[in-house]
Amino acid sequence: MALILARPNLQLQFARSPVLRYGLAVTSFVIVLSLALLAQRYGFHNVEVPLFLFAIAVTVWYAGAGPAILAVVLSSLAFDYFFTEPRYSLYVKSSEIPYYAVYILFALLLVWFSAVRRRVEQQLLESRDELQREVTIRTQQASLLNLTHDTIFVRDMSNVISYWNRGAEELYGWRAEEAIGKESYQLLLTEFPVPIEEIRTELLRTGRWEGELRKSKADGSKVVVASRWSLRQDEQGRPVAILETNNDITERKRREEDIQSLNQELAMRSTELESINKELEAFAYSISHDLRAPLRHMAGYAELLQKKASSVLDDKSNHYMVMILDSAKRMGDLIDDLLAFSRIGRAETQKTVFDLTQLVKEALTEVQQDSEGRNIAWNIGTLPEFYGDRSMLRLVMVNLLSNAIKFTRTRPQAEIEIGCANGSAEDLVIFVRDNGVGFDMKYVNKLFGVFQRLHQSDAFEGTGIGLATVQRVIHRHGGKVWAEGVVDGGATFYFSAPRPRGQLWRA
Template identity: 70%
Template sequence: MAQGASHSHKILPMIQRYGFAVVAVLLALLPGLILQHYQFHDVELPLLLFAIALTAWHAGVGPAVLSIVLASLSFDYFFAPPLYTFSVTIADVPAILVLISFALLIARFSAERHRIESQLLQARDRLQLEVVERTQQASLLNLTHDTIFVRDMSDVITYWNRGAEELYGWAPYEAIGKRSNDLLQTVFSTPSDDIGAELLKTGRWEGELRHAKSDGTEVVVASRWSLRRDANDHPVAILETNNDITDRQRREEEIRTLNAELKKRSTDLEASNRELEAFAYSVSHDLRAPLRHMVGYAELLQKNSSAALDDKGLRYMRMILEAAKRMGDLIDDLLAFSRIGRIETQKTPVNLEQLVKEALSEIRPETNGRNIVWRIDTLPVCYGDRSMLRLVLVNLLSNAVKFTRPQPKAEIEIGSVDGNNDEVVIFVKDNGAGFDMKYVDKLFGVFQRLHHADAFEGTGIGLATVQRIIHRHGGKVRAEGAVDQGATFYFSVPKI
């Protein structure tokens, strides 16, 4: 049914066109016959030619051919002697040839006109489609908040979207037709000739630009250019997309400034630390001689003059000797602490299980007569300075032994926990005196103590030494504890 309907729609215009040819010839024939009746001659040929021309112009080539045939027959039958016959004499041939030639010429012009009209209609349709497409594209570009504008190869702006208006402050009617570099006062990060060369070579360019807004303020943009070429590969336009990075660049500049200040402070701090370490080493070393003299003379006094002293004098003498010994220990620890910052680390693979055994052997005198339960887990191999890590374990184990002294049954555990992929985390846990977590930041300071010296001996440098050694290995130290519930110390070192 659909095909039959379509066929009918095709036949109907064809009947109309050929019917137009028949009617045109009849309408030309009728006044010719009337005028012939009233003895007006030589008007029939122009009338028939007009009918042919009208048919060719409006109905096309096929109906024009039909009108030529009908006009020729009508001219021969009604107007060429002998009348009312289809016989053709030599005298009629010129008129018939003129009729046919003129008709063919008109038909040719008509066909050419129809062809040109068809091409114009197709071009108009393509143009309308392109206008619709470009309008849709422009509408879509206006929906985005990105800054987009188009300029020709002379730098004249031809399109300006809403994002460009929002960023720069100029409306489209104010920007279009202006040269973009003049309007925006563009400052290039690289020579503009180099940018143009790269754009022509690759069709693209990306970089940072500085532009001026309508209110005079400066904005920094990340700019992307795309080159558009025509069908002949000639460059015709540049699409420019800009994103405001002013705040980001300002933050980056602030970060660079802060990093420079931090680097300077770090350098100054390192210099101060070196000076402090040298000073501590010098002072500690210089204090040894007078301290040895003081202890030596005090011991001679105790040995040779103790009979002349009463109990109070003897007690004073013991206090002098104990204070001198304590001061000696402080000097030794301070020297060891300053020495750690001065010597180079010699990093090698370290068997932590073997190192724990050596540390336990060193502190064994402190454990004599004690009821201590040791739990030593399987420990991994790490990478570091063996002698320094041995000192870390000695200090932590010695601390655990010391602070579990009040416990009838001390429990000390050494093990490892999961850390990052490139580090080993070791812990030393005890059930000793513990500490209050609000003072945890003081644990690793030099000479910092959370317990009274009468309760637990020590100089307060051991944990500071541990922290300095671990920091030199790129690791971290932390502690957890509670009063009378023990403490756990963690340190991390690089994996092998």
């Protein structure tokens, strides 16, 4: 066997060349015959049979069954011719036929046995080569698996670990020699999201499973992993091993839990804030409504007192009466604006698609009284269709136009422009621009607050609720409001809102 394993190339050469194979049969026969004749000459008898059998064995070993049969035939003829009486003749006595038959049978058995053994040795040789190739491949695969930082280990169907890569050592803290041979669930104290029987059923049915598991490290700390299992089967389809890969998602799970907790807290605060806002709106509405009656009484009695006592009062007292009436009127305007502002928060939006140009014309008609006697140049650009609550947006345009008329009062030639700016593919942007007194941009954040004013009330009248109303309406339409201005250089107010579906208009 050792001789055969040591000379695979020689066997390969004989197997490929018929001349070499049959030449070996003849050569071995000639050598053995020469040795047998030489032994007979020097008085060594009965050595020819073992020598011929040796020649047959060598031939069958290296050249195969065909040349071995040739060696058997040649050996039988030579034995009969050179070593059997009468010598140098092929005559065979009838009494020697059984002897020849036994010899030939024994030779053929030797050929068969040698051929079988040679085939077995060849199979062993091929199996060894295959095993070496498999070992080489597995070694390369194991080396590659050790290069990755992913956690990979293999366990048999009894969950006993048979392979443990470097990534598993880094994550869990156990070395390979400590983990291999241990039961994985007990070593890692695995916590499953569902009963393990369900997981095994799915694994056997589909050949794979994945999910989140909680495991323990060597130091006792917990880790959450995204685990993927792959089932390995043998040639008969029987499950033999499970390849498990784990990715550490502990930090991600912690962040998700934090985000979920923050979302819950935010939802609670949002609900509380919504409730508080509703209470504030109801409170503002109630207070504003309840203030109307005493305010009307105050203004009414002040007017009666002015009519009856103005003749007997001096100029200072009459001035006081005028101040009382003006303050009552201003208070009434504040209450009306506050009620309108509160109603916007409670009213439901009735959105439709409407012509914005027509809406601007209606708003101009409504503010016409404020512009009487004024020299105002109106510039109305091409406006698109608008999708929203028509009555609410009319209130927006009335407030913005009133604002522009008011703050251009000091200009001999007022210029007010309404147009559409370049927005995005999803949003429309509308603007109202004037050449009025403008404002300082460092106070721009105060423009849209309730009761916020950037100019003295004795210079420009107003309650400070108009722009807050504009902002509330646009926010309810899913848009935003902003402004740009320069002191004594005019101002531009913008608002945006989603375009109507299918609109292809561009500014």
